[in-house]
Amino acid sequence: MMGLLLRIVVFVLFLPFLAASRNPALNDDVLGLIVFKADLRDPGSKLVSWNEDDDDPCHWLGVKCDPKTNRVTELSLDGFFLSGKIGRGLLQLQSLRTLSLSKNNFSGTLSSDLLRLESLRNLDLSENKLSGPIPDDFFGQCRSIRSISLAKNAFFGAIPPNVGSCSTLAALNLSSNRLSGSLPCGLWSLNALRSLDLSDNNLVGEIPVGISKMYNLRSISLHGNRLSGHLPDDIGDCLLLKSLDLAGNSLSGSLPESMRNLSICTYLSLSSNSFSGEVPTWIGEMKSLATLDLSRNGFSGQLPGSLGDLQLLEVLNLSRNGFTGSFPEPLRSCKSLVDVDLSQNSLTGNLPLWVFELGLQQVLVSKNKLSGSIEIPPTSASTLQVLDLSSNAFSGSIPEGVGKLKSLEVLDLSGNRLNGSIPSQIGGAASLKELRLGKNSLKGAIPTQIGNCSSLTSLDLSQNNLTGPIPPTLANLTNLQIINFSRNRLTGTIPKQLSDISHLLSFNISHNLLSGDIPSGSFFNTIPPSSLSDNPGLCGSIVNRSCPAVLPKPIVLNPENSSPNPSSGSTLSPTGLHHKKILLSVSALVAIGAAAIIALGVITITILNVRARAAASQSAAALALSDDYLSQSPTTDANSGRLVMFAGGDPEFSAGAHALLNKDCELGRGGFGAVYKTMLRDGRPVAIKKLTVSSLVKSQEDFEREVKKLGKVQHPNLVALEGYYWTPSLQLLVYEFVSGGSLYKHLHESSASNALSWQERFDIILGTAKSLAHLHRLDIIHYNLKSANILLDGSGEPKIGDYGLAKLLPMLDHYVLSSKIQSALGYMAPEFACRTVKITEKCDVYAFGVLTLEIMAGKRPVEYMEDDVAVLCDMVRAALEEGRVVGCVDGRLCGKFPVEEAIAVMKLGLICTSQVPSNRPDMGEVVNILELIRCPQDSQEEELG
């Protein structure tokens, strides 16, 4: 860098000497370019070929020479990422004809000397960061310059009045600067000018008189200024004008009649001004018009029939004026028409059929007063891409012909008086991206065929009278971003497949009659409550209404294909698969078989529950009686019940017992009953579980023996049972209160940012294993291990609840067990389905294996899909066999986990879910294996030692 500068200093100092010693002309060019380069920053190293030791600059990048004289004639450095000042070195380039420095970062002001270069014809400094005023004598220097562009810089101030002295100028482009003041009168002396672009500045005042002298003018753009007054009356004398763009000013008055002579003009835009009056009949004489844009003015009256003479017209924009009359019939003869925008006028009458037959791509007529039915003829051209008929008074039903419009991307019929139902043929509009049918009186169901509009990104059916369910086929529309079904009368549940739509930004179903659970998943975890409001049957934490315990979705078994007996593996033989398109694995069959048994169990339980409910009404009375008792001190009166706290102390609730069963205090529900939060007198919170199926519970003696046994179980990873309450019709269990929510919530209902870390997950798995090992040592089988029964305390430590409760039931058999843990489908060991196999603590090991995989993958053990069941352990097992088990790890960990440990933990999970109970390890072994996985070095050291 220093070397270069030094050499330049040497060059400049000893210029006469050097010039004498070499070819003087060549040295001027080399010197000029090197001095120019020295002023620049060249971060892209575009000018490395510019070497001052080189005699011949003609092969330097961006440099062109005259082959005869070898003098530099052209310097084109467009888009070279250069910055710095445009230095005086260039003034050495005496033969330069073209200087193009567009699209760089040149800064500083404009030197008035540049135009002094005798040979310069074309100067392009556009799209840089030049600023300051254009010097007064800039145009005064121009010799035979042909084109000047200073566009897209930051020049300000007035256009110098002597601009008219560049009599050879053919193109002047000063657009996109901050030039102000009025148009100089001298402008119209530039009678060689063909193209004038002064758009996007701050120019004010009227267009000066004298434009008729500009007989060479082809194109004039003054858009985006603040020009006012009328159009010059003689503008039509610029007979060669092809493009006239005056949009975005404050021009007023009517169109001067001389314009009828602009018969070769192809582009006319007067948009966004204050022109008024009617469109004159002579407009038809501007026969070359391809674009006619009169939008956003004050034009009025009916459109002239002569519009039909514009045979080359492609784009017609007359929107936002005050045009009246019917949809302009003359357009029918404009054979080249592509886009028509007549929105926001006062047109009346019908939409003519030929609109669909012309081969148009866009038809926009929103906000008019058009009426009648919409008819799409069978002869429609399939070119239409945008049809916007919104905010008119169209009536009747949506034509079935929409399905024929194969190119249609936007259909907006909102804000009309359409009735009838949405035709199923809509599914044929496969290119549709936006469908807006809101604010009509549409009835009936949303057609499932809408799932075939695979390009759909936005679907608005709001404010209609639609009924029936939300079709699950919507889930196939993976590009959907916006769904608005608000203010209809839709019923049924929200299909949970919708949580698969990954781009969803907005889902408004407010003011409907929807019910059931809100799906969980990325979008639905953060959905604003207002999008769900006023659906009396919806439940879930977002709407602050707890859901009733959910029964597993019934699975319809096809007796020809599978039987509830898991040993019927023969259905997996290829011949057995003819009717079934999805191959179910053995354990899926087991799951299904188990579900069938559950279904039986559910019936049994329902019958038993009828009895229980009768008993429960008595229990409510008993509770009311015992209320006084609970809030006072304990007695041993068997009729009013006994509250026993194992730790002794003051066993009083702070509120009466009725508060215990208050909905507001409900924490959740499980297979054995609802759980409520309450306070003891000393202010300590406890969780109270009210056992639901009272009549199933054993005698008081048996109950107390089992409960006391459970009360003695002490482990840091178990939710402590602190006491109980007994009457013949009401039993309560008093548990330690754990504040951090269930593992299920953390795994399946939390956002990615709150996802459990690897460390936390491992700790939960290990803590759970330790607690189960402890229970098994005391001969207690948990029977009901699942993520919903694992609570996390404030420090993230897992505490397992609901253990051993099955022992409280009088008959510990398969029916009861599987029905009590029905909501834990997926955790249930296969032996539950098989009446001849004894249930041992190995069923907990199985559930632990499933839980391990659930924690690792962040997926539910069984996911129901449209007509398929995905069983997590099968997925992981298959992935392990294919060597891609790492891909099963929860994506929310973002790869932040030790791969070796993760694979080992997943393998352990799979071993625990072995079909044969004796193949599963003991929980004690599991704890040892987990500790080895965590500290492999320690174990090696132990082995070595």
Ligand SMILES: *[C@@H]1O[C@H](CO)[C@@H](O)[C@H](O)[C@H]1NC(C)=O
């Ligand atoms: C201009 O400079 C800015 C940084 O100052 C840079 O981001 C940009 O790419 C440059 N543009 C050109 C055309 O070199």
Ligand SMILES: *[C@@H]1O[C@H](CO)[C@@H](O)[C@H](O)[C@H]1NC(C)=O
């Ligand atoms: C003026 O220059 C701008 C910026 O380079 C360009 O976009 C525009 O097309 C030019 N105008 C004319 C009439 O060539």
Ligand SMILES: *[C@@H]1O[C@H](CO)[C@@H](O)[C@H](O)[C@H]1NC(C)=O
């Ligand atoms: C149109 O051009 C013709 C011939 O150049 C001229 O006589 C006539 O006056 C022009 N019409 C208008 C309305 O300026």
Ligand SMILES: *[C@@H]1O[C@H](CO)[C@@H](O)[C@H](O)[C@H]1NC(C)=O
């Ligand atoms: C919806 O239907 C009900 C009864 O059929 C009717 O009273 C109501 O006006 C309809 N609403 C709309 C927006 O069409």
Ligand SMILES: *[C@@H]1O[C@H](CO)[C@@H](O)[C@H](O)[C@H]1NC(C)=O
């Ligand atoms: C989604 O599309 C696939 C094929 O494109 C089809 O097999 C499946 O039935 C569709 N699902 C829904 C819910 O429509």
